[in-house]
Amino acid sequence: MSTTLPPMSQRGFLRWLWRQLTSMKTALILLFLLAIVSIPGSYFPQRGTNPILVDQWIADYPRLGPIFDSIGLFDVFGSPWYSAVYILLFISLIGCVVPRLGVHWRAMRSQPPPAPKNLSRLGGSTFEIEGEVATVIENARELLKKDHWRTVIGQDADGSRWVSAEKGYLRETGNLVFHFSLILILVGVAVGGLFGWRGNVIVREGEGFSNTLTQYDAWGGGRLSSAESLPEFSFTLESFNVEFERGNAQEGAPRLFEAKMIVDRPGVEGSTTHLVEVNEPLVIDSAKVFLVGHGYAPHLIVRDSKGQVVLDDPVVFLPQDGNFTSTGVVKVPDSEPQLGFRGLFLPTSAITEELGPHSIFPAPDDVSVFFGAWAGNLGLDSGISQSVYTLNVDDMTQLGLESLQVGQTWRLPEGAGSIELTGYERWASFQIASDPGKELALIASILAIVGLSLSLFIQRRRVWVKIGQVVEVDQVTEQGSSGTVKVGRVKVEVAGIAKASGHDAIEQVDNIVETLKGQTA
Amino acid sequence: MDFMNSVELVQLADASNNFIYATMVILFIATISFSVSFAAGRRRVRRVEVSPRRVLVESSGSEVRESEGSLAELDPGRRAANIGMSLTWLAGAMLLVGVILRGIWAGRVPWGNMYEFSISSALGILLVFLVWSTQRDLRWLGLFVTIPTLLTLGLAVTVLYTESAQLVPALKSYWLVIHVFAAIVGGGAFTVGAATAGLSLISGKGWFTQLPSREKLEGLTHKVIAFSFPIWTFAVVAGAIWAENAWGRYWGWDPKETWAFITWVIFAAYLHARSTAGWKHQKASVIAIVGWLAFLINYFGVNIFINSLHSYAGV
Numbered sequence A: 001m002s003t004t005l006p007p008m009s010q011r012g013f014l015r016w017l018w019r020q021l022t023s024m025k026t027a028l029i030l031l032f033l034l035a036i037v038s039i040p041g042s043y044f045p046q047r048g049t050n051p052i053l054v055d056q057w058i059a060d061y062p063r064l065g066p067i068f069d070s071i072g073l074f075d076v077f078g079s080p081w082y083s084a085v086y087i088l089l090f091i092s093l094i095g096c097v098v099p100r101l102g103v104h105w106r107a108m109r110s111q112p113p114p115a116p117k118n119l120s121r122l123g124g125s126t127f128e129i130e131g132e133v134a135t136v137i138e139n140a141r142e143l144l145k146k147d148h149w150r151t152v153i154g155q156d157a158d159g160s161r162w163v164s165a166e167k168g169y170l171r172e173t174g175n176l177v178f179h180f181s182l183i184l185i186l187v188g189v190a191v192g193g194l195f196g197w198r199g200n201v202i203v204r205e206g207e208g209f210s211n212t213l214t215q216y217d218a219w220g221g222g223r224l225s226s227a228e229s230l231p232e233f234s235f236t237l238e239s240f241n242v243e244f245e246r247g248n249a250q251e252g253a254p255r256l257f258e259a260k261m262i263v264d265r266p267g268v269e270g271s272t273t274h275l276v277e278v279n280e281p282l283v284i285d286s287a288k289v290f291l292v293g294h295g296y297a298p299h300l301i302v303r304d305s306k307g308q309v310v311l312d313d314p315v316v317f318l319p320q321d322g323n324f325t326s327t328g329v330v331k332v333p334d335s336e337p338q339l340g341f342r343g344l345f346l347p348t349s350a351i352t353e354e355l356g357p358h359s360i361f362p363a364p365d366d367v368s369v370f371f372g373a374w375a376g377n378l379g380l381d382s383g384i385s386q387s388v389y390t391l392n393v394d395d396m397t398q399l400g401l402e403s404l405q406v407g408q409t410w411r412l413p414e415g416a417g418s419i420e421l422t423g424y425e426r427w428a429s430f431q432i433a434s435d436p437g438k439e440l441a442l443i444a445s446i447l448a449i450v451g452l453s454l455s456l457f458i459q460r461r462r463v464w465v466k467i468g469q470v471v472e473v474d475q476v477t478e479q480g481s482s483g484t485v486k487v488g489r490v491k492v493e494v495a496g497i498a499k500a501s502g503h504d505a506i507e508q509v510d511n512i513v514e515t516l517k518g519q520t521a
Numbered sequence B: 001m002d003f004m005n006s007v008e009l010v011q012l013a014d015a016s017n018n019f020i021y022a023t024m025v026i027l028f029i030a031t032i033s034f035s036v037s038f039a040a041g042r043r044r045v046r047r048v049e050v051s052p053r054r055v056l057v058e059s060s061g062s063e064v065r066e067s068e069g070s071l072a073e074l075d076p077g078r079r080a081a082n083i084g085m086s087l088t089w090l091a092g093a094m095l096l097v098g099v100i101l102r103g104i105w106a107g108r109v110p111w112g113n114m115y116e117f118s119i120s121s122a123l124g125i126l127l128v129f130l131v132w133s134t135q136r137d138l139r140w141l142g143l144f145v146t147i148p149t150l151l152t153l154g155l156a157v158t159v160l161y162t163e164s165a166q167l168v169p170a171l172k173s174y175w176l177v178i179h180v181f182a183a184i185v186g187g188g189a190f191t192v193g194a195a196t197a198g199l200s201l202i203s204g205k206g207w208f209t210q211l212p213s214r215e216k217l218e219g220l221t222h223k224v225i226a227f228s229f230p231i232w233t234f235a236v237v238a239g240a241i242w243a244e245n246a247w248g249r250y251w252g253w254d255p256k257e258t259w260a261f262i263t264w265v266i267f268a269a270y271l272h273a274r275s276t277a278g279w280k281h282q283k284a285s286v287i288a289i290v291g292w293l294a295f296l297i298n299y300f301g302v303n304i305f306i307n308s309l310h311s312y313a314g315v
């Protein structure tokens, strides 16, 4: 830990604060903090993904629940403390890498520094070869250039000459690209959060949907998204196919589900047919239509006490388990008294002591529906909006319980009317989403990976080749008429270093030595 | 499916299981060989230390092995380590066959449930180790790789075993193949890195005098993690692309995604710690181990204990 005290003047203090914030140590601590504050987000159910579980948690722990809720444990990734950590981290990141950009820019354009006075201290290699100083130096330089080193030639005060070479600038480039890409990813996420929207809708077989706000069961958009300008299109769910595993292993697991959809969009003549599957969404302009779930909708006919049909419709039931034991509610406000039903749809029914009525397979092999019937006041005109999936029985009296199979009718007690199960349909649920930031996030992610790889795999190295004075001049007698010819022998020193700890330049030095020796051999 | 066909398939399943069991037996013997070598190395180091003439050159364990030259081939410790390496190669090959047979049986990539993911991960650990061992002498590391691999396989065949079945629709995507492959290789390397990081913390102490020096182990840890971090990054991005296709959002803070992120952030912290002035590399080794624990939590904890979109694949 540094023990320097903050300076007293205000500007000095701010500068000190900024230096602290953009230090490597702070980045490290903030990264740790980011990991730690993410943990509760994986343990507690989150509003964004699982609002029902959140409500259940709060109901189960009535004392702790509201406290946890108020400190944001059910919305960790939107909480002020989570935001504080990542915003600080990104300020630190920007403050750290922006200055490095300039430094690196200058480094890229400057020449490698001169060779150190004493190369042998760096543990390089020394050898002698025949040749002239200037040619050997020039050869060495050519050699290094061919191998993509940046080189410079120089001469020391004592007359020894050298090539200084450097390689691996892309390491820092990659590192900067990586860190800037992280900022870009954050921008992409923010754009998606502000301008993106998503909605959910349940569509029964044969039913249609057109992309306006009122048709959605649920819709949410970012602060700057516009509900008025949704892309124009509509579709009809022509049919929905689903298959389940019937073998022993993972019995009942879904094997296939696909929705056949007929799509109309402006500017396109006629309708087009599409198969939408789980990993294959339908892309319409900026929106994507995802198939996210499916279930059953028993078709019911309800008659009132006078025998008049007051309801003749498939009613969407929501699956509660993997075998599609599904619950639903039927409200009949147009009868006197008003009628209400709670239903349990079982595609393959079974009854056991402990579980009561439940489904044992998701396919409709043995369909039955259990109903509880109530009569009285549904409370629909109280002004408080009700979910279509809950029945408020405060002002109602229970009439009885009955189970129906397809084609059967239950005559309600006290002549209150009847309910008939004529069949069932399937429904599919779709998520329709638009995220204008996702392309940016993707491109930035790819850049980040490329930058990261450059930064981690490229080594920044320097090597030097140095020749002192010509060491000795051999008198070599050539076999021939002209007598003796002078051939120089020069002493060559080669050494290198790697900038990152744990790495060295031994291999590079060896290569240069080999090649230089080879050239004169 | 006709009768003949299903008989053949059952045989394939049995064959796959047999290869996995055989792998475990071979790995077990390899572990024993490495242990013998380890114990012998320890004795040797002590012997060397009492002989004053050789202490100077050979007091640090790793150099003992390097410098003993041809004499060392007669050394029982070295021979045991060589046997261990050969057996590990054999185990790697057997496991590869076992995993491939499982895939053929299932008619898809063998990554459809925790059992298959575990045997593939064990293969990932072995492959990273074996390929790396062709680059440098890693015999001393064998013991610390075969043990986690054996544990992974043991968990797979006892707790996690699942009959093969087709994939649920959300898993039918080539992004799955890419994503899981990267996660397996990255996780295998994180595991090897955790082994070297752990060893760097105890090297030179008590039982562990013949290990390579602390600095050397820290350098190796950094190399492995520098290799696996970009792969893990890629795995996370590929997972996001897959999620976007399957669920309509590329990132939703599902517990599995959250822990992949936590793992990523911790290893980013590790890389920072390595180059932060004034930070001991020993602390960095601790971070590497913590990162690996996060990876384990993501792998076992989330699938088993936390309700996650990802935990639908038969455990």
Ligand code: HEM
Pocket: A022, A023, A024, A025, A027, A031, A089, A090, A092, A093, A094, A096, A097, A174, A175, A178, A179, A182, A451, A452, A455, A456, B267, B268, B271, B272, B275
């Ligand atoms: C969003 C937060 C950050 C993440 C995820 C992150 C991640 C990484 C990773 C993975 C590396 C190693 C790979 C490489 O060398 O390029 C790295 C290196 C580096 N980071 Fe960061 N970083 C973050 C923020 C910061 C901040 C705030 C600073 C400045 C204080 C910083 C400064 C550096 C430096 C100087 C290196 C190079 C270290 C070396 O040369 O070995 N990073 N970062």
